[in-house]
Amino acid sequence: MQIVIEADIAVRAGIAADFIEQAVKRNPQAVIGLATGSSPIPVYQELIKRYRAGRLSFASAKAFMLDEYVGIEQAHPQRYRNVIEKEFVSQVDFAPEAVQGPDGNATDLWKACRAYDSAIAAAGGTDVQLLGIGSDGHIAFNEPGGSLASKTHPEALTQQTRIDNARFFDDQLELVPTHCVTQGLSTIMSSKHPLLLASGKKKAKAIAAMCEGAVSSLCPASILQTHPNVTVILDEEAASELQLAEFYRYRWQTRVEEK
Ligand code: GLP
Numbered sequence: 001m002q003i004v005i006e007a008d009i010a011v012r013a014g015i016a017a018d019f020i021e022q023a024v025k026r027n028p029q030a031v032i033g034l035a036t037g038s039s040p041i042p043v044y045q046e047l048i049k050r051y052r053a054g055r056l057s058f059a060s061a062k063a064f065m066l067d068e069y070v071g072i073e074q075a076h077p078q079r080y081r082n083v084i085e086k087e088f089v090s091q092v093d094f095a096p097e098a099v100q101g102p103d104g105n106a107t108d109l110w111k112a113c114r115a116y117d118s119a120i121a122a123a124g125g126t127d128v129q130l131l132g133i134g135s136d137g138h139i140a141f142n143e144p145g146g147s148l149a150s151k152t153h154p155e156a157l158t159q160q161t162r163i164d165n166a167r168f169f170d171d172q173l174e175l176v177p178t179h180c181v182t183q184g185l186s187t188i189m190s191s192k193h194p195l196l197l198a199s200g201k202k203k204a205k206a207i208a209a210m211c212e213g214a215v216s217s218l219c220p221a222s223i224l225q226t227h228p229n230v231t232v233i234l235d236e237e238a239a240s241e242l243q244l245a246e247f248y249r250y251r252w253q254t255r256v257e258e259k
Helices: 009-026 041-052 080-087 109-122 159-169 185-189 201-212 220-226 245-253
Strands: 002-005 031-034 062-065 067-069 128-131 153-156 179-182 194-198 231-234
Touching: 002 245, 009 031, 009 041, 009 128, 009 194, 009 231, 062 080, 062 109, 067 080, 109 153, 109 179, 185 220, 194 201, 194 220, 201 220, 201 231
Parallel strands: 002 231, 031 062, 031 128, 128 194, 194 231
Antiparallel strands: 067 179, 153 179
């Protein structure tokens, strides 16, 4: 894992946007994995800025979303599909149909999940997969205690996740859906470059467990330790419980860039 600790939000967003820009420039048909939550928003804003400046285009690219609530109304502003459309997709030049998300309203959820995994595999997997992390160590919506080898699947949300996400539902816990469909951990691990962003004290424990704890279903994000090409971009607070923080800073400053 390459761990970047950087106080300045603009610099963090710029580093993440650079990875996505490089992927799209290397291959205009690149496949980008999109995440919702607040962590990737500055990255989307940076990418929109670069698109408007004529620096990059998503016209031939594809994108896959990580997760979706089950049973949420099509037009609900917090339906992840609508969030990603508003925050990013509608503001750049993806072709129609180029962005897909798991279907949380399918009558046969398992069938829809299998079809979603097949679509990701048929596209060759994601070149870069943006990720956030839940305070309970989830990535996408893979909650603790699940299979480390899961494919896209329906999942029940933990009480902690629903409490964390109530802020998007007028702080009314009862309005937060109870279930979701999520890319599985093995789906996420099939990405060529998982790129996780986290900030704030609330994420410090989950980040320490993910980077330095045992690989365990108790912290689903810890599976990323077994991926050869992961980048984790943190602010000082999210990094505050890392034992080897000083070494990570040194390693990033003296890194050998791939040609
Ligand atoms: C939700 C999403 C996750 C996201 C997490 C963290 O639970 N399903 O994909 O990583 O929130 O969100 P934030 O970035 O807002 O802290």
